[in-house]
Amino acid sequence: MAVNPFLTTIAKQHHLKIEEVLFCRLERGHFGLAQKRKGAQIYRILIDKEQLACIYREFFTFFHELAHICLGHLELTGYANDSVKKQLKEGEADLWAWEQMGILDKKGGPKPKYQVCYNCMAMRSPHCLREKGR
Numbered sequence: 001m002a003v004n005p006f007l008t009t010i011a012k013q014h015h016l017k018i019e020e021v022l023f024c025r026l027e028r029g030h031f032g033l034a035q036k037r038k039g040a041q042i043y044r045i046l047i048d049k050e051q052l053a054c055i056y057r058e059f060f061t062f063f064h065e066l067a068h069i070c071l072g073h074l075e076l077t078g079y080a081n082d083s084v085k086k087q088l089k090e091g092e093a094d095l096w097a098w099e100q101m102g103i104l105d106k107k108g109g110p111k112p113k114y115q116v117c118y119n120c121m122a123m124r125s126p127h128c129l130r131e132k133g134r
């Protein structure tokens with residue numbers, strides 16, 4: 001595990017109780033994770049960079065997990081068990097992340113210059129979609 005000082009600084013600007021952002025290996029298909037320390041209001045974010053094909057996905061994963069902390073998703077009881085509620089929160093976290101990243105235009109769609117990697121992020125693509133067309 002390695003602390004990422006850059007992302008840790010950004011995280012702390014959004015939420016005072018975030019201790020650190022770490023790069024580490026996670027289970028396949030788990031790109032990022034927001035954790036709350038047991039019995040304390042202290043959080044950390046884990047990111048598996050190896051599974052993320054482009055820089056947009058890296059930042060998006062970071063902001064998505066940050067959203068779960070800032071929007072209070074980790075405090076909701078029964079959250080993990082209720083799949084409908086969970087899906088709503090995932091959508092909410094995606095939107096929040098894109099807003100922070102300045103990806104969306106006023107209509108709520110991706111700005112043209114971000115269109116391709118918007119799809120990388122939205123589809124959780126295993127490869128960057130800029131690199132197709134061989």
Ligand SMILES: [Zn+2]
Nearest residue numbers: 064068090093
């Ligand atoms: Zn999520």
Ligand SMILES: [Zn+2]
Nearest residue numbers: 054117120128
């Ligand atoms: Zn991409």
